[in-house]
Amino acid sequence: MSDSKQVPAPLDADRVIRLAHETLEIEAAAVLGLRQRIGDHFAQAVGLMLKVPGRVVVMGMGKSGHIGRKMAATLASTGTPAMFVHPAEASHGDLGMITAADLLLAISNSGESEELTAILPVLKRQGVPLIAMTGQPQSTLGRHADLVLDTGVEKEACPLNLAPTASTTAQLALGDALAVALLDARGFKAEDFARSHPGGSLGRKLLTHVSDVMRQGDAVPKVGPDAGFSVIMREMSAKGLGATAIVDAQDRVLGIFTDGDLRRLLEKGVDMRTGSAQQFMHPNPVTIGHDALAVEAAEIMEERRITSVLVVDGEGRLCGALNSNDLMRSKVI
Missing domain, CATH: 3.10.580.10 (CBS-domain)
Structure with missing residues (x-):
C-alpha cells in the first residue's frame, strides 16, 4: 500500500515572510475600512446596548462564535452584562436563557448561518432587539435585524480567500470598539474594572487596602x-x-x-x-x-x-x- 501522505516541500523562508506581511496588510486594511462605516448605526447600537435592562446575548457559529465568546467576555468585564449562547445549543433548549429584557448581538460574515437564522423568528416574536454584525447587510440576518453593523471585507487574508481571517479580525475590532464606547458612556473606571478582575494584578492594586x-x-x-x-x-x-x-x-x-x-x-x-x-x-x-x-x-x-x-x-x-x-x-x- 502506498503512503498517501504528502511530503512537504522545503520551507521557502522568503515566501513565508511575504505571506506574513501580506496577511498583516490585508487585515490592517480590513480594520481601517470599518472606520468609514462607523456612523449613526454604530451610535444607535451603543444606545440600544446601553439601555437594555437585561444582558447583551452574543451569538455566532464557527469562527464567528469564537469571536463572539471573546466579545461577550470583553463586554462583561467592562460594565455591560453579557453572555455567549451557542446558536446550535439554543435550538435545543438554551434559547430559554434569553428573555425579552435582553438584546441579541448576532455575528455572521455571510449572514446565512443556518443555526443562527433558524432561531431568529422565535427571538423576534419574543420582542428581543437584534443587532447584526455581518459582512452581508442584505442577508437573512441583516433583514431580520433592527440594526446592522457592516463588517464586510474586500478579501480574506487566506491565499485561497476561504478561511475566515480578515473578516474575523474586522469582527473582533468592531466588538472592541463597541466595548470601548460603552464603557466610556457608562463612566466605567479603573476601580470598576478591578472589581470584575479581583484575581488580577490590577484588581489587587485597586481593591487591596x-x-x-x-x-x-x-x-x-x-x-x-x-x-x-x-x-x-x-x-x-x-x-x-x-x-x-x-x-x-x-x-x-x-x-x-x-x-x-x-x-x-x-x-x-x-x-x-x-x-x-x-x-x-x-x-x-x-x-x-x-x-x-x-x-x-x-x-x-x-x-x-x-x-x-x-x-x-x-x-x-x-x-x-x-x-x-x-x-x-x-x-x-
Whole structure:
C-alpha cells in the first residue's frame, strides 16, 4: 500500500515572510475600512446596548462564535452584562436563557448561518432587539435585524480567500470598539474594572487596602518615649520589621527608629546605652491611613526611599505597620 501522505516541500523562508506581511496588510486594511462605516448605526447600537435592562446575548457559529465568546467576555468585564449562547445549543433548549429584557448581538460574515437564522423568528416574536454584525447587510440576518453593523471585507487574508481571517479580525475590532464606547458612556473606571478582575494584578492594586495587609496588634513594634536602647533592640528583633514606632500613652505616633538610624548613630560614635527612644527617634515619621490603598503605601515607600511605614487611624493613633515584604507577599508590588 502506498503512503498517501504528502511530503512537504522545503520551507521557502522568503515566501513565508511575504505571506506574513501580506496577511498583516490585508487585515490592517480590513480594520481601517470599518472606520468609514462607523456612523449613526454604530451610535444607535451603543444606545440600544446601553439601555437594555437585561444582558447583551452574543451569538455566532464557527469562527464567528469564537469571536463572539471573546466579545461577550470583553463586554462583561467592562460594565455591560453579557453572555455567549451557542446558536446550535439554543435550538435545543438554551434559547430559554434569553428573555425579552435582553438584546441579541448576532455575528455572521455571510449572514446565512443556518443555526443562527433558524432561531431568529422565535427571538423576534419574543420582542428581543437584534443587532447584526455581518459582512452581508442584505442577508437573512441583516433583514431580520433592527440594526446592522457592516463588517464586510474586500478579501480574506487566506491565499485561497476561504478561511475566515480578515473578516474575523474586522469582527473582533468592531466588538472592541463597541466595548470601548460603552464603557466610556457608562463612566466605567479603573476601580470598576478591578472589581470584575479581583484575581488580577490590577484588581489587587485597586481593591487591596492597607488594613488588608498591615501587621496589627502584638505584631506591631512600638515603645514609649522613655524606653532605653535595650528595650528598643528587643522590640525590633522580636517584631522583625526593621523599625519600631515610638508612641505616647494614647498610642499617638511620636516618631520612628529604624535599622538605618541605628547604623548612622553607631557610625557617629554615639553612646546609646544611656539615651532614650525620644532622643534616638526620627520625629514626624511618614504614616499612612489604614483605609488607604496598599498601592499608595508602595508609592510612598518608593518616593521616600524607605522600606516600612506606620499605619494610623483617623485620630493619628498607631494601628498597624507594614514594609515592602508585606506588599510583595500580597502581590501589590
